[in-house]
Amino acid sequence: MVQPQNPHAVTRDGRAPVSPAAVPAGAGNPSLAAAVDRRTVVGALWRAEGERVRCVACGHRCLISAGRRGVCKVRFNEGGRLRVPFGYVAGLQCDPVEKKPFFHVLPGSEALTFGMLGCDFHCAYCQNWVTSQALRDAAASTRVHPITPEQLVAAAGREGAKLVVSSYNEPLITAEWAVAVFAAARGAGLECAVVSNGNATPEALEFLAPWIGAYKVDLKGFNDQRYRSLGGTLAQVTETIRQLRARGLWLEVVTLVVPGFNDSEAELRALAQFLVSVDPDIPWHVTAFHPDYRMTDPPATTVTALCRAAELGAAAGLRFVYAGNLPGRVGEWENTRCPNCGATVIERHGYLIRQYRLGPRGECPRCQRTLPGRWSSPGAATVPGDDGRRAEPHRQPRPVQC
């Protein structure tokens, strides 16, 4: 997806200049909003409360009067029923699964990744703001492409993808469409996953869980005040992480390390200790910030700072810590090592897998300990390089025609 130049003023504190909840839908692009409104159906994740409807798709739990919208701007009350996005994509791309990032889910696979429009957060450093903030921000010009779940699955087949992933905008706010796509994808033997901010509800997780094998949560720090500046709360996201683990879904967590925003040692250590308290086997990816969208003031994260964050995670007791966005510059932090014997079992360079040494069920070749992850899918007997040979390099992320 091509992004226009960032036209926004510099902010340092992570606070968007305008409160999204105060902006009517279509403030950014009225014709786009009208096109999105036409591509809706009556949703599943809501209930009537008198004249109003209560949306339960995300942690905001908006109570929406007739003719009004939720915080995300894409779900609205029409005649006492909640209409939700359905039947289009705003972004469609085939990515290495490592780009999501999932490092313990079908390594080396292609992931057909789709996104719609809108978000329930308004992060000043959003790297997908053209789609996530399209209904709030006049600078975010994009288009929607009508498509069916069957057409998406056919595209996955053409691209050789083993996964179908909902990303680029917040999947929770478009969960009904994601489930329709995932149901078709599962029928074709594909694995399904979401890349989410974690502002979930038990109802949304119950709705999604039968159709997905993996969930990535963006844990944006460990300070509730900062979280509120992004549009959420820390407690809602940490509860989502607990619930995902309790449900047995494969979970990986990502934290973008932003200088001056969430990179103090105390905060990163507290975050890692929380993850350890849930499960020390949760892979934690710390990734490097670069100035983007409305947050152009802080400098990019340095190699030293990123490796220090990874060290804090490992010292806290996490068994799988990765440093991302700086390929070839973070040493062993790109690789997977056996927590039992220390052998390097997957060697990476960015999205590329250089060596893959795990057995078909994730066994370490040296000590035979089985590493946690989803190493094979229902429709796949092998994964690239699982015989120990050098795996074929990934193709780079590439747009897919609708």
Ligand code: SF4
């Ligand atoms: S998805 Fe979240 S933000 Fe959108 S209407 Fe529902 S509760 Fe509100």
